[in-house]
Amino acid sequence: MNFDSHASDVVAAAVQAVNVLTPGEALGRAYAADEPDVSGLAGGAEAAGKDVDELRGYASRLRAIFEAVDTGHIDQACVVTNALLADTQAVPRLIKHDNEPWHIHFHAGSASWARGWAASMATALAIVLGNPMSDRLGVCTATACDRVFVDVSRNGTKRFCSTACQNRIKAAAFRARKQV
16 A cells, blocks of 8 residues: 555656756756646646746745755755745645545645645655655756656666666767777
8 A cells, every 4th residue: 555645746746847847958958948838737737827937936946955865965955845845834634626535735725826736845855855765856967967856766776867868878878988
């Protein structure tokens, strides 16, 4: 029985939000995050521009959590998470909607779409940070990519945000070896 599937889903949503809403580099190219696709988040397809912009502000703070963990600064990640929990007024509540069974949400019913998602994402990341596998949050190690990921592999050795980045780096290493 998996008691934390909702939290795992929200951590995955946090990865998506950070990766589509924050500029940087992705898959070897500059990424501006000008037209982010937030349709994967509940209500995202209907989200207005101001809602997306509000979530973008939270996403940059969520990125700081991943970066702190990736560099071994767990204490800093926890400080940022606690500040985000306070700012979003994260509070657990049991909710029943859309023909789903009762399940926990981490935001006030009156919260905006963006603040509701940010509160849930901060809480889910707090759950990750509060357990022995907190080092499973990371930033892609591929050249020209700074997208974040959560390592759900059995051995905890994931270093890339995607198979595309992993293959790009392995192909470059192969070409470099052949030139020698």
